[in-house]
Amino acid sequence: MKIGVCLPYMQRGIRRQDFKDWCRIIDQGPFHSLSCGERITGHSYEMRNILAFAAASTERVRIIPALYVLPMHSAVQAAKEIATLDILSEGRVTLTVGVGGREKDYEALGASMANRFQRMDDQIATMKKIWRGELLEGFEEIGPTPIQAGGPPILVGAMGPKSIQRVSKWADGLYGFAMDGNADLINHFFTSADTAWANSEREQKPYRLGGFWYSLADGAQGNLEQYVFDYLKTFGEAEARKVAKTMTMHDPMAIKDGIAAIEALGCDEIQLVPATADVAEVDRLANMLAGR
Numbered sequence: 583m584k585i586g587v588c589l590p591y592m593q594r595g596i597r598r599q600d601f602k603d604w605c606r607i608i609d610q611g612p613f614h615s616l617s618c619g620e621r622i623t624g625h626s627y628e629m630r631n632i633l634a635f636a637a638a639s640t641e642r643v644r645i646i647p648a649l650y651v652l653p654m655h656s657a658v659q660a661a662k663e664i665a666t667l668d669i670l671s672e673g674r675v676t677l678t679v680g681v682g683g684r685e686k687d688y689e690a691l692g693a694s695m696a697n698r699f700q701r702m703d704d705q706i707a708t709m710k711k712i713w714r715g716e717l718l719e720g721f722e723e724i725g726p727t728p729i730q731a732g733g734p735p736i737l738v739g740a741m742g743p744k745s746i747q748r749v750s751k752w753a754d755g756l757y758g759f760a761m762d763g764n765a766d767l768i769n770h771f772f773t774s775a776d777t778a779w780a781n782s783e784r785e786q787k788p789y790r791l792g793g794f795w796y797s798l799a800d801g802a803q804g805n806l807e808q809y810v811f812d813y814l815k816t817f818g819e820a821e822a823r824k825v826a827k828t829m830t831m832h833d834p835m836a837i838k839d840g841i842a843a844i845e846a847l848g849c850d851e852i853q854l855v856p857a858t859a860d861v862a863e864v865d866r867l868a869n870m871l872a873g874r
Contacts, residue, residue: 584851585841585871586615586646588793589636590859591627592812601632603861605639611868615676616640617648617853622687624816630663637671645671648793648853649739649757651682653698654691657705658724661712665728673729678757678791679706680739684816699745706752709733737791743774750778755789755850761810763794763831763840769847790850794831794840797857798866802832809857832857834870 587608590596608616616636620629629647637645645667652660668675681698682688688695712724713733728734738749739757746756758771775788797806807826814822830836837854844852856863 583841583845583849584614585612586617586644586851586853587613587864587867588617588619588648588853588855589632590856590863591618591629591632592621592625592809593859594625596627596859600859600861601635602639604864605636607861607864607868609640609642611864612871613643613868614851615644615646615853617646617678619648619855620651620682621684622654622690623684624812630667633667634670637667637674640671644674644676646676646678646853649678649680651687652679652705653681653695653701654688654693657708658712658718660705661709661733662724662726664709664734665713665726668728668730668734669726675728675730675734676737677734678737678739680757681745686816699748703748703752706736710752735789737789741771743778746771746774747778747781750775750782750784750788753788754786755791757791757793757853759793759853761795761825762829763796763837763844765840765843765847768792768844768849772847772849790848791853792844792847792849792851793853793855795829795855795857796831796837796867797863798832798834798837798870799856799858799860799862802857803829805857806832834866837867838870 589604618629618632633645664677681702685695713728715727735754737755737757738753740746740749756775758768760767772790779788799805806829810826810829811822814825
């Protein structure tokens, strides 16, 4: 199973050197990829700029927007951004998309959450058409052409059976994320994807990408609980505190066991999402994984 790391993007006070250090360790370490998520409201750094910086700061690892909340944006603009990132990284992009669940993020961008699932289906069709070099009706060429023929692989962050079934018609795989690293939950996502891909008569099985939150920096347990609370508090502070207290991926052995359990499911790749921007998060993770 390949292992990737999400760059910190929600913590305050991150500077250029921090991102450089993270990118250097990830590119040198036992990692296959790096990723960054997208948030609008709340304190966060902008995903596209971070990943463009990462593409220029690395030579080897794949670059993964994880995930691009596509219905908040123009499909044409997204196609240009992603194709450009593919060029900057020399063909190392794997795109992960989803519809998100934060109404305020949509509202802040002047976008509507209505019909977002159908809109994403339509957007993907438009983006693939642009990446193939085909003209959109009424417009001249929209470039650039990505290095990966036809565009990068597309994974989807989806959880429900209906949403997984609909994306199985066009996606290359599924991002099954479990906040606490629960292998049973990730397995549920993967088996749902297998069924959906079979129902859609896809020749290839879905690529399986898993993930969970973790911390290995000093004060790991408190760091992880605070991160989870900050991430979820918009949905209700009482529930956010409750969920935060259930996190266990702040202990090296728990993290190792969690990775092993997910690998046993036949997972192709996992993204580990750090609770802090402390470079010890990724440095200690690299050292831990070197001996696995």
